[in-house]
Amino acid sequence: MTTPTGHNRLGDEQSPYLRQHADNPVNWQPWDDDALAEARERDVPIFLSIGYSACHWCHVMADESFEDEAVADVLNDEFVPIKVDREERPDLDRVYQTICQLVSGRGGWPLSVWLTPEGKPFYVGTYFPPQARQGAPGFLDLLRNISNSWDSEEDRAEMENRADQWTTALDDQLADTPDPADETPDVDVLGTAAQAALRGADREHGGFGSGEGPKFPHPGRIDLLLRTYDRSGRGEALNVATETLDAMANGGLYDQVGGGFHRYTVDRSWTVPHFEKMLYDNAELPKSYLAGYQVTGEPRYARIAQETFAFVERELTHPDGGFFSTLDAQSEGFDDENDESAESADGDDSEGGEAEREEGAFYVWTPEQVRAVLDEEDAELFCDRYGITKRGNFEHGTSVLNISTPVEELAEEYDIDRADVSERLTNARVALFEAREERPRPPRDEKVLAGWNGLMISSFAMGARVLDPALAGAAERALSFVREHLWDDDAKRLSRRFKDQDVKGDGYLEDYAFLARGAFDLYQATGDVDHLAFALDLARVIEAEFWDDEKGTLYFTPASGEQLVTRPQELTDSSTPSSLGVATDLLVDLDHFDSDADFGDIAERVLKTHADRIRGSPLEHVSLALAAEKFARGGLELTLAVDELPDDWWEVLAGRYLPGAVVSQRPHSDDELDEWLDVLGLDEVPPIWAGRDGKNGKATVYACESFACSPPQTDIRQALDWATKN
Known part of the structure; x- marks a missing residue:
């Protein structure tokens, strides 16, 4: 020995x-x-x-x-x-x-x-x-x-x-995989999943589950309910989705001062969070709020998404563009519970106690700490708005900020115009944010993970499509960072992690699938064919390394990687979406762009292999259920023959809720397609572009829905109206 x-x-x-x-x-x-x-x-x-x-x-x-x-x-x-x-x-x-x-x-x-x-x-x-x-x-x-x-x-x-x-x-x-079913799940799988989500909804406090806690965000379920409402017009699905969005945004899960979401709350009412901030939550949740904004038109949902993007750019972004992984729940605080001065909140370890790491210390407030920043009237207004009390709702008499009083009630109570209340609260948030910046910060895990960056790139791309095209810049910088540091273009292989010039680990299915989805979504937002080419490169590796033709499934680990005691699959959604579900949905979309690849066949076989699981418990397999519904229905495809997207087209697309749609930009003229084909490594024009050039010198849109296509249109509103009615 x-x-x-x-x-x-x-x-x-x-x-x-x-x-x-x-x-x-x-x-x-x-x-x-x-x-x-x-x-x-x-x-x-x-x-x-x-x-x-x-x-x-x-x-x-x-x-x-x-x-x-x-x-x-x-x-x-x-x-x-x-x-x-x-x-x-x-x-x-x-x-x-x-x-x-x-x-x-x-x-x-x-x-x-x-x-x-x-x-x-x-x-x-x-x-x-x-x-x-x-x-x-x-x-x-x-x-x-x-x-x-x-x-x-x-x-x-x-x-x-x-x-x-x-x-x-x-x-x-x-x-192991079961014997494949004869058919993939049909379009009814989404309704079955939505019914399960509705049965598990907490109609008193928002979210899902009725136990005392903890309460986790479930962005996949929100997406599911919004899509169900869009398909069927069932108000209950919309009500549960918006109740959940409101509860999370108003409670302690959301950082009311600095934006961004914590991991979960320890209670049923979304009051006190577990304070770490994970990149994946701050990638997935903005997409839910953007979808809620498109469906309802409520500007508060757009604000939550925008503030979360600002938080990520400010606190989770590498100077060269990649996104960091996490902020810790703990930061330096004070031992002395009775020292409620602004100095103790700032972590000064001179008199009054020795600084030590405490959970939530960076985020919580006492009334005295608020008064140290604001004048008496604004401090009282702010404390009433966000439930900051002497007793507190957290440890040592501190409070996690929750929206506890509506602006209308504050306006009536303080006899102030509603617009003035909103302005004063906004100014107070800015002042407290600046004061909080002086506190000891939570430690940051500066790993740049390929897959998590893919989720965030996808989110910024959606923000660019819905809120502001400039948001694509953050996504493009991150994608460039990952391609430079984690992608080997000669070997066509992706690594898992970058930190301080050190690269480690083979990429897993979630790295390839999430990053490919991010690159594809960025192509849809910008029309940059290079992003589409990278998505196709990643998808080809998914087929080569993760697809098992005998088993009819995509495994989580690459075939050429380390052999563990078993080779896992990832079918269910958890804190991140199912990598198998995201990969399957992606392959359905990319099948339009490379007819020589087996993307569509692989997606179909995966859905048949796991059909019984998806049908039996669709809520546990939301990502796979969404992919199955798209495959069965035939998703919305928009081909835009434009050299530059007209501003009014962007406004129309930004305002329309088009879940799961493929928005594919191509050159206005077929004469310009050869250069694009070279970038993509294709010999033939992909089906989604073939014969779909611009007409009469005008930007032209081709819309397909449920395997039927419209004639070319130069009015994008008419094309979308046709598609949604078809």
Whole structure:
């Protein structure tokens, strides 16, 4: 048996989460060949800990256990301790999170898994306290018990047998596919999913689920309900969607001062958030608000989207254009609860207490802190508007800002004109924002992840189509950044992560699918054929690396990548959309542009393979259900033969809710198509452009819906009216 490594190797890693543990007395190893080889050579179990930098309970377990010398001694002597950033290795997280949910009925982070040297799980959980409490074993006792059992021949045989059984269960859950159905799900699947969403709606507080908490945003369900309303005109679907949009925007989930969304709220009423801000939430939620704006015309929804974009550009954007991953929930605060001065809010650690990291410290306020920034009348008005009280709704008498009093009531109560109330509140928000900028900031995880950047690029592209074409600039800079740093144009392969000039990891299906969707959406917003070409390049790799023709599915990991104990698929939507669903929907769209590729056939086979799952639980498979409905119905296609999009056309398209539509710009004349075909690497004009040139020297639109096409139109309103009535 070899001796333990003898040192912690995380100091060589770029992940902020891994580096947070580089000074632990635990001899943490990254997941790599050396660590796995050590486990096999020493014949000891692997203790795998998976988390991420903004994870609150990851910090707690680190402070309680991983800083403890006694715990470290056992981990170092009896195990190979491996630490994984789930944002860098979503494949490992997917596999071992699945077994945690299968065994315990729950999951989350930190994820704690004990593995055989071959990587097969035999014990799993999430957070473990240092001493036993509330039915959970103490972490140190658990380590000793597992070590003793491993050294017992009889107990070890039982553990290895369990590991084999669990690995078989993982194969059944993640890797295997059922026999394909004869048909893909029909258009009714959207209505079935919407009915399930309506049944689970919280009509009192908005959102979904009626338990006491926590309450998570579900942008996919909002999209589903808005599309159902658009198709059927059912008011209940619109009511639930707008109730949810309003509740999230008015509550503590939304940062009322600086814009942007926190991860979730700990309560049913959206009052107190878990304060980390994730790039993916701030990518997906603006799209829901933009859709709500198009459907209802309510300007407040456009404002929420615009403020979120501003937050991302200000706080989550690399100087060269890529988007960072997260802001931590914690920042420096004060020990002294009684010090409610503006200085203590700013984190001055002179007199009054020693600065330490506290959850939410950057975002919460007391009435005294507001009065330190505003005059008495405006402070009172602001506190009434946002529910800031002496007692508070959070820890130590602080308040998370929630909109608690409508402007109309404030105008009546203070005998002020409504417009004046709005102006004073706006000025107060600006003043408090500037004061808050002086506080110690939450740490930022500056990983640039290909897939998450794709989600954000797509969101900015939608913002450019609906609000302001200038928003495309942020998307284009981010796409350029990812292409420069993470895309190998010679090998046609994508890497997962960039940080401080360090590139790491093969791209997963979510990286290719989300980034390709972002590039394609940016093409739709700008008409730049180079973005379309990149989307096609990524889609071709999806076919080459992730498509399994025998199984009829797209796997999450590339065929040429590391082989884990099982090869996972990602069918269900969670905090991010299903990568399988996004990829399938994308392939349906891109099938219009490359008739020599098998994009449409792959999408059809995926939908047949998983048809029973989609039909049986469409709400768990929203992205796949949306792709199935588009495939069955035949989505809206708009071909715009224009050299430059007319301003009035942009205004019409911005105001129309066209969910899932393909908006394809091409040159006005066929004479200019050859250059575009060279960029795309195509020998023939794609079907969506063939024979669809501009007429009589005017911008021309061709509209197709449900497999039927209109004659060429020079009035885009008429074309859209035809398509929506067809």
